[in-house]
Amino acid sequence: xxxxxxQAKELFSQFGISVPAGKAVQSADAFEEAIDSVGSGKIVVxxxxxxxxxxxxxxxxxxxxxxxxxxxxxxxxxxANAMLGNTLVTHQTGPAGREVKTxxxxxxxxxxxxxxxxxxxxxxxxxxxxxxxxxxxxxxxEVAEKTPEKITKVLIDPATGIMPHHKRAIAFxxxxxxxxxxxxxxxxxxxxxxxxxxxxxxMVEINPLITTPAGDIMALDAKVNFDSNALYRHPDIVTLRDxxxxxxxxxxxxxxxxxxxxxxxNIACLVNGAGLAMSxxxxxxxxxxxxxxxxxxxxxxxxxxxTEAFRIILSDPNVEGILVNIFGGIMSCKTIANGIIAAAKNxxxxxxxxxxxxxxxxxxxxxxxxxxxxxxxxADSLADAAQKIVELAKK
Amino acid sequence: xxxxxxxxxxxxGQGITGKAGTLHALNNVAYGTNYVAAVTPGKGGSTWEDKCxxxxxxxxxxxxxxxxTSVIFVPPPFAADSILEAIDAGIELVICITxxxxxxxxxxxxxxxxxxxxxxxxxNCPGIMTPGQCNIGIMPGYIAQPGKVGVVSRSGTLTYxxxxxxxxxxxxxxxxxxxxxxxxxxxxHLDVVKLFNEDPETEAIILIGEIGGSAEExxxxxxxxxxxxxxxxxxxxxxxxxxxxxxxxxxxxxGSSGSAETKIAALKDAxxxxxxxxxxxxxxxxxxxxx
Numbered sequence: 001x002x003x004x005x006x007q008a009k010e011l012f013s014q015f016g017i018s019v020p021a022g023k024a025v026q027s028a029d030a031f032e033e034a035i036d037s038v039g040s041g042k043i044v045v046x047x048x049x050x051x052x053x054x055x056x057x058x059x060x061x062x063x064x065x066x067x068x069x070x071x072x073x074x075x076x077x078x079x080a081n082a083m084l085g086n087t088l089v090t091h092q093t094g095p096a097g098r099e100v101k102t103x104x105x106x107x108x109x110x111x112x113x114x115x116x117x118x119x120x121x122x123x124x125x126x127x128x129x130x131x132x133x134x135x136x137x138x139x140x141x142e143v144a145e146k147t148p149e150k151i152t153k154v155l156i157d158p159a160t161g162i163m164p165h166h167k168r169a170i171a172f173x174x175x176x177x178x179x180x181x182x183x184x185x186x187x188x189x190x191x192x193x194x195x196x197x198x199x200x201x202x203m204v205e206i207n208p209l210i211t212t213p214a215g216d217i218m219a220l221d222a223k224v225n226f227d228s229n230a231l232y233r234h235p236d237i238v239t240l241r242d243x244x245x246x247x248x249x250x251x252x253x254x255x256x257x258x259x260x261x262x263x264x265x266n267i268a269c270l271v272n273g274a275g276l277a278m279s280x281x282x283x284x285x286x287x288x289x290x291x292x293x294x295x296x297x298x299x300x301x302x303x304x305x306x307t308e309a310f311r312i313i314l315s316d317p318n319v320e321g322i323l324v325n326i327f328g329g330i331m332s333c334k335t336i337a338n339g340i341i342a343a344a345k346n347x348x349x350x351x352x353x354x355x356x357x358x359x360x361x362x363x364x365x366x367x368x369x370x371x372x373x374x375x376x377x378x379a380d381s382l383a384d385a386a387q388k389i390v391e392l393a394k395k
Numbered sequence: 396x397x398x399x400x401x402x403x404x405x406x407x408g409q410g411i412t413g414k415a416g417t418l419h420a421l422n423n424v425a426y427g428t429n430y431v432a433a434v435t436p437g438k439g440g441s442t443w444e445d446k447c448x449x450x451x452x453x454x455x456x457x458x459x460x461x462x463x464t465s466v467i468f469v470p471p472p473f474a475a476d477s478i479l480e481a482i483d484a485g486i487e488l489v490i491c492i493t494x495x496x497x498x499x500x501x502x503x504x505x506x507x508x509x510x511x512x513x514x515x516x517x518x519n520c521p522g523i524m525t526p527g528q529c530n531i532g533i534m535p536g537y538i539a540q541p542g543k544v545g546v547v548s549r550s551g552t553l554t555y556x557x558x559x560x561x562x563x564x565x566x567x568x569x570x571x572x573x574x575x576x577x578x579x580x581x582x583x584h585l586d587v588v589k590l591f592n593e594d595p596e597t598e599a600i601i602l603i604g605e606i607g608g609s610a611e612e613x614x615x616x617x618x619x620x621x622x623x624x625x626x627x628x629x630x631x632x633x634x635x636x637x638x639x640x641x642x643x644x645x646x647x648x649x650g651s652s653g654s655a656e657t658k659i660a661a662l663k664d665a666x667x668x669x670x671x672x673x674x675x676x677x678x679x680x681x682x683x684x685x686x
Contacts, residue, residue, distance in 0.1 A: 121498055123608040123645075126505040126579045141650045158502040200499050229644060230497035232472060259642040263634075274576055274642025275550020275605055278631040279673040282655075285634045286672050294635070296642040327552045327559075329535040330422060358559065360535060382556075383674035 001226045003240045004048045006104040008222035011199070016191040018184075018218045022106035024048065028084055034105050035076050042108035044069050045079040049098040050245040052223075053090035060087040060097060069108050076105065101244060109218060114208035115174055116140055119196045121203075128156045128196065130189070132170045136208030162193040184217045199237060200230030249293075249312050256308045258297055265290025266320040267393050268313040270306070272297050272327060280325045283382055289390035292319050307343035314347060321393030323385055324355045333357045333365025341372045352377065352392035356385035397525040397570045398545070398590040398597070399488060399514075400464065404529045407432040407453060407462035407486070409469055409477045412443060416468030419492075419533045421446075423466075426530040432456035453484040466522065466531050467491040474518060475500035482513045489581070490531050491518035498644070501579035508581060515581025519643065521551035521573035534558075534571065542567015544680065545591035547584055548603035549576050549610075549643070553631060553673060557601050560677030569597040576643025578607065584614035592622050599625040599684040601676060602667070606632030607645045607653040612661040619665035627680035629670040630658045 003011075006024035013019055023034040035043060047054050047066035054066035059082070066088045068079040080103045089097035114136025122129035132152045135143045144151055152173025154166050167189045171182050188209075196204050205223040212218065231238050243251050253260030259274065263281070267289045271277035274296045281291035293313065297305050313319055326336050340355060356379040357365045366378055377392065379385030406428060411420040412435040424430055424446055432450055433443040439451030448460070456462045465481040467474060467489065474493040481489045482504075496518050508515055516523055522532010527541035533551070538559040544566055548554040554573050561568060572587050574580055584602055591597045600622070604611035611630065618626055633655040635641045637648040648654045662669050670679040 121502070121578060123578050126502055128502070157506070158499075159506050197499065200497055202498065227498050229471060229495045230499060233497075261636070261639055261641065263636065271552075273550060273552025274646060275548070275603070275631045276552035276556065276673070278605060278635055278641050278646065279553060279629075281634045282631060283672045283674070291634055294641055327555050329538075329552070329555050330419070330533060359555065360537065381674050383672055386672075 001228055001231060001237070001241055002050045002245070003224055003226075004050065004102065004242065005046065005222050006048055006102065007240045008224040009219065011195060011224070012191075012219055012222055015195040017188050017195070018216065019222070020106045020109050020218060020220065022104055024102050024104045026102050028081060031077055031080050031103070032073075035073050038105050039107045042069060042071055043073075043076045044106045044108050045076050045083065046104040046106065047083045047088050047100040048102035048104050049088055049093070049100060050242070051090050051092040051098060053092050054088065057088045057090035057093070059083070060089065066090065066100070080105070098245065109210060109220060110212050112211045112213050114210050116143070116207050117192070117209045118203065118205040118207070119192060119201070122155060125155055127158055128193070130154045130156065130166065130170060130193070132174055134174055136210065140207070156193065161197065162190060178215065180215060181211070181217065188217055199234060200227045201225065202227050249315060253295070253309075253312050256305055258295060258305060258309055258312070260309075260312060261294040262316065263291050263293050264318065265292045266318050267389055268292040268295070268316065268319045268322045269325060270295050270297060270309050270313065270322065271325045276325065276327060280323065280382065280386070283386040284323065284390065287383075287386045287390045289386070289393060292316055303339040303342045306339045307346045310343050310347045314350060319351055321352045321354070321389045323389040324353065325382060325385060326357055328357065328359035328362065328365065330360070332361040333359055334361050334368060337365040337368040341368065341374060344374050344376070349375065352389065354379050354385050354389040354392065356380070356382055397528065398587070398594050399516075399525075399570060399572070400523055400529045400531060401525050402528050404464050404531070405429055405431045405460065405462050406531060407434055407456040407460070407465045408443070409434045409453065409465055409467045409481065411466070411468055412438055412449065413468060417444065419468065420466070422536070423530050423532070426536040428529050428531060431460040432462050453480045453486065457484045457486065462486065464488040464531065465490070467493060467518075469493055471495035471497070475504050478504050478515060479507055482507050482511045486513055488514050488516070490516045490520070490522050491581070492520060492522060492532055493517075494519040496577070498579055501577065505579055505581070516572065517575040517577075517580060519577045520575030520580075521554060523570065523572050525570045526568050532573065534573070538562055539571060540567040543569055543596060543598040544601060544684075545569045545587075545594070545597040545599070546571040546601045546603070547587040547591070548573055549605050549645070550603060550631060553603050553629070556673055557603060557629070557676040564677055564681065566677070566681070569594060576605070576645050578645035580645075584610045585617055588614045588617060588622065592624060597624065599680055601680055602626065602628040603676070604628065604630045604658055605643065605646050606630075606635050606641065606655050606658075607643070607647045609653065611658040615661040615665040615667060618667060625680065625684035626667045627670060627676065627683070628662045628667050629673060629676045630655045630662070631673070
C-alpha cells in the first residue's frame with residue numbers, strides 16, 4: 001500500500017525525522033491559510049499523487065510542472081490553482097495521468113548538499129538493507145549502474161535491529177564528519193529504521209535527504225510503501241489509503257478476495273493460481289494477443305467469485321474476449337464448470353469466451369459446459385485455448 | 396530414495412483441526428501420508444478425525460509421537476509463531492502452506508532457521524510430494540506418479556501443470572517441491588536443485604520460476620557448474636508490468652531486477668532449455684531426457 005508524500009512526512013515527524021514545515025489541503029478555500037502557516041519565505045507547491053516524476057510532469061491543461069518553487073504568496077496561489085482538480089501526467093502515471101486532489105505547501109529549504117537514503121528488504125539475505133548515496137535527487141538505479149562506489153549498503157540483522165556501527169558505516173559512507181551532524185544523522189537513522197520496522201514498511205525512501213548551510217539534516221521528499229499482508233496490525237496506516245489513487249476495478253476485486261491487475265490489452269483472463277495467471281497472460285502474448293488483465297481467483301473459484309470476476313472483466317471497455325483457464329487440483333472440474341455456467345448466466349456475456357479446464361474429473365466438467373447451452377468455446381490445452389481466444393477476439 | 400519426504404516421514408499437523416486444514420490433511424492421509432499428531436493449542440487430549448492424537452504443543456507431539464516433519468495451516472497472523480515453535484521443538488522439516496505472512500515476521504523466522512537444523516519449505520506454497528509415498532500440503536495426488544524427474548516451483552498451479560504433463564507422457568516424479576511465492580522463504584530453488592543433484596533416483600530436473608528476486612539466476616549458476624542431469628525450466632511473468640505485485644507477494648519486478656528476461660537469459664546461459672509456453676514444460680525436458 002502506498003501513501004502520499006504529505007502523509008509520509010507526518011509519519012516521519014512522529015518518528016523524529018526532520019522535515020520542512022508544511023501543510024496539505026484539499027480545497028482552494030484553504031490555500032491562503034495554509035500558505036501563511038508555512039512561513040513568509042520561499043514556498044514549494046507540490047501536487048500530491050501516487051507517482052514519481054511530478055516536477056517534470058505536465059497537466060492536461062498544458063500547465064507545466066507538478067512541483068513549483070515560488071517567491072510570493074500570490075505565485076503560490078496561482079500555482080496551486082493551476083494544479084488542484086487538474087490531471088497531471090508524469091512518466092509513471094501513463095498517458096491518462098492522475099487527478100490532483102491535494103496540494104502540499106512546504107517552506108523552501110536552503111540546500112547545501114543532496115543525498116539519497118532508503119531502507120527496504122534485501123531479498124538475497126532476507127534482511128532489511130539501508131542504501132545511502134552521495135548522489136541525492138538522482139535515480140538510484142542509475143547511480144548503481146554508473147557509479148556504484150557512491151553507494152553505501154548496510155544489511156541489518158533483524159534480531160538486533162539497527163546498531164551504532166551500522167549508523168557509523170552510513171555516516172562515513174556519506175562523508176559526514178562534523179560531530180553535530182553525526183549526532184543528527186544517528187537520530188535520523190534510528191527514527192527511520194524504527195519507522196520501517198514498527199510500521200511494516202516494504203520500503204522507505206528519502207530522495208533527496210539534504211544538509212542545509214546551517215548544518216541541519218532534513219528529509220525533503222518521502223516515499224513510503226507498506227507490506228499489505230501486515231496491514232491488519234496497523235489500523236492507523238489503513239486510514240491513510242487513498243482509493244482514488246487505485247484502479248477502480250482493482251479496488252472492487254480486492255473486496256471479493258480476487259487478485260486483479262488492470263493492463264491495457266484486449267483479451268481478459270480468469271485463472272486460478274498466481275503463477276498460472278501470469279503464464280496465461282504470457283501465452284496470450286506469445287500467440288499474438290494482448291492481455292487485458294491479471295486475475296487470480298484463488299484455489300476455490302466458487303460461483304460468487306467467478307460471477308464477480310466476470311463483472312469486473314466486462315467493465316473494462318477494451319475487453320474483446322475472455323479466456324478462462326482453471327487447473328482443478330483438489331476441487332473437481334464439475335464444481336468449477338457449474339460455477340462458470342452459473343456466473344455466465346448471471347452476467348450478460350458480450351464477448352467470446354474460451355474455457356480450458358484441466359485436472360480432477362475434467363471429462364465430466366467439460367460435459368457440463370457442453371450441455372449448458374452457453375455460447376462458449378472449449379479448449380483442450382492452454383496453448384489451444386490461447387490460440388482460440390486470440391483468433392476470436394480479432395473478429 | 397527421493398528427497399526430503401518419504402515413507403518414514405512422521406507428520407504433525409499444526410492448525411489442521413480447522414476446516415481447510417482438515418480437508419487437505421485428510422487428503423494427505425488418504426494418499427498414505429503418516430500423520431502421527433495434530434497440534435492445536437487448547438485442544439490437547441482430543442483426537443483428530445479418529446486418526447491421531449491432538450496436542451497443545453509441538454514439543455509434546457515430538458516427544459510422545461516422534462514427529463519429525465510439520466505441516467502448517469495456521470492463519471497468517473499466527474503462522475510465524477507456529478514455524479518458530481516447530482523450530483524450537485527440533486522438527487527437521489517444516490512445510491508452511493499459509494499465504495499472507497508479513498515479511499517482517501519472516502525475516503525473524505529466517506534468522507531463527509539459520510541458527511537451527513530445521514529446514515522450512517514455503518510459506519505460501521502448495522507443499523511437497525514424493526509420489527507413491529508421501530504427500531504433504533494441498534497438491535492433488537492423482538496428477539503424479541512415482542518416477543525419476545524432480546520438480547521445483549514457486550507456483551502451485553504451474554507445478555500441477557508440469558507434473559500432469561509429465562505423468563500423461565509416462566514420466567513419473569521423484570519429488571515435487573513447491574517452495575512458495577513469498578519474497579522471504581525457507582528453501583530456495585538452489586537448495587532443492589542441490590538435493591535433486593545428489594539424489595541418485597532423480598535423473599532430470601524441472602525448475603519453474605517467476606518474476607522477482609534472483610533465486611532462479613542463483614540456481615542457474617550452480618547448474619552450469621555442478622549439474623550434469625538434464626534440466627528444463629519455465630519462467631512466468633514475461634508480460635508482467637514492472638513495479639506491480641502479480642498475485643504472489645514475491646512476484647514483482649523492481650527497477651531492473653527480477654525480470655523474466657534476465658532469468659531466462661541466465662538459464663539459457665547455463666545450458667538449460669527454457670519452455671516457451673507453460674504448455675510445453677514437460678515436452679521441453681523430454682527433448683533432452685527420454686528414459
